[in-house]
Amino acid sequence: MTSDMVQEEVEESATVLEQPQEISLRRDLVDLVNLLISSTYILRCFQSKWQLIRLKLEHLSSSLAAADHSSNSPRILDLLQSVAATVGEAQRLVVRCADESYSGGKLLLRSDLDVVAAKLDLHLKRLEEVYASGILTIGRAIVLSRPDAGASRDDIRFYVKDLVSRLKIGDVEMRLRALSALNEVLREDDRYARILSVEVADGVASLVTLLEYCGRGDIQEEAAEAVAAVARFDSHKAALVTAGAVAPLIRLLETSGIRMVAKERAASALKMLTENSDNAWSVSAHGGVPALLSICSDESSTSELVRYACGVLRSISGVEEIKRYMVEQGAVAAFIKLTGASDEVAQVQGIELLLAVACHGEQSTSARDGVLGALVRVLDAGSPKAKEVSLRAIENLCITSPSVAVADHLVVSGFLDRALILLRGGEVSVQEAALKAVSRLGSASEAVKRAMGDAGFIPELVRLLEARSFQVREMAAEALAGVLSVHKNRKRFVKEEENLNRLLRLLNPEEKSATKRFLVAALVTLTDHGTTVRRRIAASGCVEHLEKLAETDVAEAKKLIKKLSSANRFTAIFAGIWSS
Template sequence: MKEKEEEISLRRASELIDSSISSSYSIQLFPIKWQMIRNKLERLRSGLTTMGGGNDFNANSELNKLLRATASTAVEAQVLAHRCSEESYNGGKLLQRSDLDVIAAKVELHIKQLTEIYASGILRHPRAIVVSRPGAGSSHEDMRFYVKDLFSRLKIGDLEMRSRALAALNEILQEDESYARIAVAEMADGVGLLASLLEVGDEGIKEEALQAVSVIAGFDCYRGALVIAGVIAPLIQILESGSELAKEGAARALKKLTQNSDNAWSVTAQGGVTPLLKICGDDMSSGGLICSACGILKSLSSVDEIRRFMVEEGAVSVFVKLSRSKEEVFQIQAIEFLTTIACEDGAIKEKVVREGVVESLVQVLDPNSHYSSKAREVALGAIDAFCFSPPSSMNSLTASGFIDRILFFLRNGEISIQESALKVASRLCGLSEESKKAMGDAGLMPELVKLLDAGSFEVRELAAEAICSMVSVQRNRRRFIRQDRNVNRILQLLNPEEKSVTRKFLLAALMSLTESSSGRKKIMASEYVKHLEKLAEADVADAKKVVKKLHSNRFRSLLTGIWSL
């Protein structure tokens, strides 16, 4: 029975604190002081809750003494709240201010006493987390009570208790989003407490807190609360001076937070760009840390001003160097970042090329190298994005045997790489007559004709566009016409009943072929010229132009009846 009385005493003290807190919300005068008192009472109540379960109060006179003093102070605070809510306060504002300061000091003293009791070892908690974890299907109230208990221990517990509470918190956060919602939305200053734990001296506590922050940051709807709570500054501080494990945790959390572009300025304003670039340029940084840092910087670069600041801070040099790394994952990250910052900015494109990125890209495309399909796709995408505007980049590409490598992947590449190579080839065709000649000399046209039969409409259209561009050059026309299959295939694909191939570029290619007598002969000799005739009869403008061109020459008699002026 004695044990039951002590348990009620603890509950009674907590209830009195709750009542005093509730009584203070309606008071209009000195709101800041009352808020301070409420905060202190909340801390005291959390500490008392932590004492529950497993402690022998009958044997702890210090605890009993503290409970009685706490209950007395809570009653005084409630009485004071009622007096302050009246229209007049006996003694005036000066006395009222003084009484508030006295109550605040008493509560602070109780918190200090409770902390000293924990530090002295009087409390024994072989089972630090004494509230049972709710099972599957538990009520929201049970889940909330469990989370509240954990946060109470985080507020007032010693290092061991905090560590166990954080470990338990991380378990439930990873298993059920409901716990994250409770921690963020229903715990008073819950994320603020986690933010403060990022700055403690103990590395174990810091790493556990980092994990909790990272899990919560994985939910888009809670990222704003973390930023408001002030997690950005300590995360960046950890990047600068934390342990390697802590740096990785901080980088993971920041990567998630910066998926919201609104948070980019917060990271930059707190000085985050410089340590992130340092990590990417440091050969001693771990792989996970570098990848996360690259991801953060890529997210930050979506803001024009931040992107320019990165370039001023040396980002181009750092990432061009990283693109030469022996680790493919770093190369991919570096190339993707450079593509992002350079694709829409001519000045940055030129800087990237001057720093020597073209050599890195071409090396990735070496058929004899060990690179994966992913790396080659990324390299081709980078070339497509920013290697065609500065003349120096084109010179570097052609001098490096780039066209031969494009030809190799058109012939032998996996579908995804083949498509990427075709996009680059199509872009290359549109640059100059010299590039068209170089591609024809390298033997690209037969491969492009083969791709007219590809399963992808986009591939077929790109191939047709490239052929159209290349046969506009006389040397390529002659080469193309020599092979009967080429002309036949184009005419065959012009079947009016065939809906899967674009006619625009094929008809334009035929128009170029009619520039030579041999081209006109090949067209008229083909068994599929009837497809062209049917299109002309169907009033397809480009087909009519080709037929008119043929009609204007010595083959006029063969086409009588098709064309009417």
């Protein structure tokens, strides 16, 4: 835009102001201010000063646009005329800056910009006083109609600015209407969130202020919904945090007497804000940890509120110092309680949080046993998803705390009996999780492997070698190989002749069996049981299959062939002695 074009727009706008009989002075003034705002974007000098002036002009425009049209007070007319004069000064400064000749010098131009900024501050202050006196009021209805789906960005921006003005200076009912209208468009069109956060002065800050609107839970509820809508976008989260949204959101969680839906929206906003780990400390610093743990322990909390609270705690637990503080504040007991929740999502989140805070680092014996007991109890009445997550948690606990004490407590708590039931009739995903957990547990001690044999795992593991799921077959073979390392369990296995036959049959390459490596490992272990087993293996005709496996670098196959060869040589020697 050239200086001549700017000058023409100024002259056209001035002509409009000279015709109050056709268009109200206030409406003309709003149009003129918006024109001035648009013209400032092309300026390349004093950009920071123009940005400050532009913010003041936006505030002024939205405040004037929201006013009641019926006001004709001389005081108002005097204010509008003063504003018009200042806007005229600003327009002339736009022309001078666009020309870049800096008529009168840059120092004088800088001083003139400061003067205009100060005058705008004065006008805004006088306008607030006029509203406070009741001479001028916000319209009782939303004057501007909502832009249609194909509206331009400028139309949307003007609409949002009008709503923000009503949030700032309207009465209670007007603020509620404005919040309701704002939430409606935020839900339906993503453009509104960006314009509110980035392009409208104090847009986000106005919402944050209303989160603490004393005595009006309905306004806080609507404000929390709007904040949550903005928090859905990663690019706008920083604006909310900078505006100080975290502290009032946490205070909403702590407020008694407020509707539960307000707390749900506040917790939802916090959950989205803490998806960025940089905000975890802000939640902790403002007392968020005790408030969130209280929600998890409170039986009056709704399932949705608990879910959001767990989501926040899961995010902030990634910070080691906060995790330790959570444990100090009673997180383990709160999460153990959640593992018994009737809501599946809350139950699963409770298990995952236990894994996050209790399965890492040193825990007292009572705390560890309490966690293990809670996880085992989920296997009785939890949903398939909850059982699967609980089994994964037990597996992880066995990895992070591979002690005999953990294994012994799981055996005493009845874990093996429950896992066996799941292997017999559980869903595939649950079977896989159970197999992983028992296999991991079995590697902890020989006592656990003996207990698995006593509990009746061997027939189930053999049966699962031919399951439909490849993962189940593979893990069953791995678990069986581990169990058979115990002499007592080998005796149980060979006692049922069909068990060995099934293993040998599955070595056939045409069989879609489990990973051959684990099957061969089980056979290697069985050869330690005696010559009878070795003879049966050698006589089964599987040596050819073993040789093919050995060619593919399966170490266990080479080892088994060597054992069988040794056995055959000794048999031949003894046969010669006996025949002589």
